[in-house]
Amino acid sequence: xxxxxxxxxxxxxxxxxxxxxxxxxxxxxxxxxxxxxxxxxxxxxxxxxxxxxxxxxxxxxxxxxxxxxxxxxxxxxxxxxxxxxxxxxxxxxxxxxxxxxxxxxxxxxxxxxxxxxxxxxxxxxxxxxxxxxxxxxxxxxxxxxxxxxxxxxxxxxxxxxxxxxxxxxxxxxxxxxxxxxxxxxxxxxxxxxxxxxxxxxxxxxxxxxxxxxxxxxxxxxxxxxxxxxxxxxxxxxxxxxxxxxxxxxxxxxxxxxxxxxxxxxxxxxxxxxxxxxxxxxxxxxxxxxxxxxxxxxxxxxxxxxxxxxxxxxxxxxxxxxxxxxxxxxxxxxxxxxxxxxxxxxxxxxxxxxxxxxxxxxxxxxxxxxxxxxxxxxxxxxxxxxxxxxxxxxxxxxxxxxxxxxxxxxxxxxxxxxxxxxxxxxxxxxxxxxxx
Amino acid sequence: xxxxxxxxxxxxxxxxxxxxxxxxxxxxxxxxxxxxxxxxxxxxxxxxxxxxxxxxxxxxxxxxxxxxxxxxxxxxxxxxxxxxx
Numbered sequence: 001x002x003x004x005x006x007x008x009x010x011x012x013x014x015x016x017x018x019x020x021x022x023x024x025x026x027x028x029x030x031x032x033x034x035x036x037x038x039x040x041x042x043x044x045x046x047x048x049x050x051x052x053x054x055x056x057x058x059x060x061x062x063x064x065x066x067x068x069x070x071x072x073x074x075x076x077x078x079x080x081x082x083x084x085x086x087x088x089x090x091x092x093x094x095x096x097x098x099x100x101x102x103x104x105x106x107x108x109x110x111x112x113x114x115x116x117x118x119x120x121x122x123x124x125x126x127x128x129x130x131x132x133x134x135x136x137x138x139x140x141x142x143x144x145x146x147x148x149x150x151x152x153x154x155x156x157x158x159x160x161x162x163x164x165x166x167x168x169x170x171x172x173x174x175x176x177x178x179x180x181x182x183x184x185x186x187x188x189x190x191x192x193x194x195x196x197x198x199x200x201x202x203x204x205x206x207x208x209x210x211x212x213x214x215x216x217x218x219x220x221x222x223x224x225x226x227x228x229x230x231x232x233x234x235x236x237x238x239x240x241x242x243x244x245x246x247x248x249x250x251x252x253x254x255x256x257x258x259x260x261x262x263x264x265x266x267x268x269x270x271x272x273x274x275x276x277x278x279x280x281x282x283x284x285x286x287x288x289x290x291x292x293x294x295x296x297x298x299x300x301x302x303x304x305x306x307x308x309x310x311x312x313x314x315x316x317x318x319x320x321x322x323x324x325x326x327x328x329x330x331x332x333x334x335x336x337x338x339x340x341x342x343x344x345x346x347x348x349x350x351x352x353x354x355x356x357x358x359x360x361x362x363x364x365x366x367x368x369x370x371x372x373x374x375x376x377x378x379x380x381x382x383x384x385x386x387x388x389x390x391x392x393x394x395x396x397x398x399x400x401x402x403x404x405x406x407x408x409x410x411x412x413x414x415x416x417x418x419x420x421x422x423x424x425x426x427x428x429x430x431x432x433x434x435x
Numbered sequence: 436x437x438x439x440x441x442x443x444x445x446x447x448x449x450x451x452x453x454x455x456x457x458x459x460x461x462x463x464x465x466x467x468x469x470x471x472x473x474x475x476x477x478x479x480x481x482x483x484x485x486x487x488x489x490x491x492x493x494x495x496x497x498x499x500x501x502x503x504x505x506x507x508x509x510x511x512x513x514x515x516x517x518x519x520x
Contacts (some may be wrong), residue, residue: 011485016460018468019511030457107478195462228486232514235494235502250498255491257502271471284465296469302482332513333471339510340472348492352505359517405462412458420451427446 018282018290020314038197039415045194065089067381071135071158073309080302082309093304096173096419102223103301106267109225109364113321117172117306118220118275118369120322127169127318131159144169145318148216148311154216160308166318168218168275171369173303177214177308177396184375184394185209187401193393198415200406203379203390215397216311217292218319219434220275221300223366224363225266228338231261234349255351262342270300271333273326275319275369280329288404295347295395295402299374302397316371323367335360375396381406472510 003138023029032043065073065084072085083090097103100115127145132138136155142148148162161170181185188209196204239254274280274293282290304310335358346353373396381388392403460466506512 009515013458016456016466018466020466021472021508021510022467022469030453035454039458095474127476187447198458198462199457229517230514231503233491234488234507238493238518252496252498253494253500254496255494255502256483257494259489259491260484262482262484263489264482266477269476269478271475282468284463288463291464293469294464294467296471297474328449332511335513336510337472337475337477339479341511342482343507346484346507349502349507353501355506355514356502357515357517359515359519361519369460402464402467404464407459407462412455415449415458416455420447421449424444424447427443431440431443 015062017284018293021296022249028057036419041196042194047191047194048242066091071160072156073158074312075176075310077180080304082203082307084147092421093174093176093299093307093310095181096303096305096368097301099305100368102221102366103269106223106225106269106366109267109366111364113283113366114323115172115366116369117170118323118367120324121168121320126230129161129169132160133157144316146315147392148308148316154279155318158309158312160311169316169368171218171306171319171371171421173221173368174216174306174310174371175298175300175303175373175397177314177373178373179373179375179394181214181375183195183397184212184214187394187399188212188375188377188392191403192405195403195405198412200381200408203406206379209377212377212394213376214314215374215376216316217279218317218376219370219372220319220321220323221303221368222268222271222330223369224271224272224330224334224362225364226267227263227336227361227363228335228341229261229263229357230339230342230355231259231357232353232355234258234260234346234353235351236349237351253351254283258349260346260349262345262422264287264338264341266338266341268334268337270297271330272296272298272300272370272372273329273333274335275321275326277320278318279317280321284365286385286388291391291402291404292374292376292393295374295393295398296401298395300370300372303370311371314373319369330365331360331362334362337371377403379406391428 007275024281059280067089068084068087070084071080074085076083081090083200128141128143130139130141133140133152135157138152140159142150142153142161144161149158150157192207235255235257237253239253241355242249242251244250246306281291284290375394376395377392379390381390390404391408394401
């Protein structure tokens with residue numbers, strides 16, 4: 001039994017795509033000081049701050065209120081605490097990190113260890129689940145595609161999906177929201193505030209950050225124990241000299257070529273991978289899922305054992321990819337990490353390295369399915385092929401904010417051409433004076 | 436016309452294209468993604484293999500400042516994968 005969801009393709013490559021290694025925060029290819037004032041002001045406005053979430057020690061949890069047995073349980077906003085709305089009792093969920101021993105002995109991992117919530121999805125299990133309400137006997141249906149709790153409309157009991165059935169809806173763990181809605185709205189407002197000048201007019205007119213929704217998105221959190229080898233050629237400059245006369249000077253280089261190979265053993269702890277085929281497709285030509293990808297990582301060490309009560313009041317997306325379908329993505333990222341790890345060891349090759357071959361040996365992996373909290377604001381830009389859905393996403397734990405703001409093309413083109421014409425004028429003036 | 440003159444004439448179009456892409460990416464962030472290479476907790480043992488680096492050739496009089504096909508910082512650019520077995 002397996003599900004038929006096709007795994008997402010690797011994102012397209014090329015400049016300006018998510019295959020670029022993201023620039024360091026604060027780094028820029030153009031010095032903003034050289035740009036006109038309105039553009040400079042936008043670029044230099046402060047970014048929303050991402051906070052550091054410290055680990056809180058958490059204790060045991062239950063589905064019913066452990067004190068009075070009521071089911072009207074919600075997460076207290078901004079905390080990992082569950083609160084009973086009937087008797088006001090508050091309690092913590094158990095951290096999976098200690099409960100399952102995650103993060104321990106990664107260097108001794110062997111084979112593929114899959115937590116129960118990350119098991120293969122059975123194709124014949126429906127997303128719709130019907131419960132018999134134990135309060136009154138009525139039947140209540142929960143659509144696990146987008147919700148994990150429902151209220152019985154007869155007796156008002158809250159029912160949550162807690163049993164791990166093979167439809168991928170119930171993960172091993174959940175990381176509750178810490179950033180409150182007001183905070184998320186403020187961050188989105190600040191993010192868009194510094195991207196106004198060239199923003200699409202309709203986007204600015206319809207901008208209502210209060211419509212942001214809290215969504216629990218499905219991820220696989222992977223620990224890995226791997227070895228990697230890379231081989232290629234590298235060059236060291238031995239001489240630099242110029243040839244030609246005054247007007248036509250050219251610089252030449254001599255270099256030694258070396259054959260190089262490197263080996264590195266490493267472990268990765270809590271690498272997050274999108275386990276929804278739609279979210280994992282980072283093709284920036286047709287979607288803006290790379291925005292949600294950018295706000296990773298989360299402080300997954302603080303995740304608590306699954307309890308549907310945390311999802312009360314939020315929507316969720318169901319996992320539809322299995323471990324085996326995600327393996328190529330994991331190996332691609334592990335190879336990238338290996339290449340980053342060996343960079344320092346080839347520092348002496350000042351003319352760079354051309355890696356030609358790479359090999360990855362995965363000794364062991366551990367997979368845990370987790371719901372991670374994201375505040376999402378979306379804007380649909382009409383256009384060919386159904387247009388483009390632009391997201392602005394706020395990490396529900398750290399507050400890291402990223403977004404795609406649609407641009408007013410003619411305005412951006414006009415600004416670029418104006419600056420280009422100005423530069424060309426300077427160039428012509430310089431040529432006129434030099435001859 | 437000399438190379439210097441042509442390069443000067445290209446200043447306008449190059450500046451316009453550069454500014455366009457720079458601002459487009461600032462608004463649309465198409466080049467952003469999870470920087471897992473530096474944001475994941477990686478525990479690596481010391482890198483080995485440097486002792487076996489071998490000089491195999493010399494290059495004389497090239498005008499290129501970097502090795503042809505330099506990909507030392509393009510971690511996500513996949514090269515030929517050697518598979519065991």
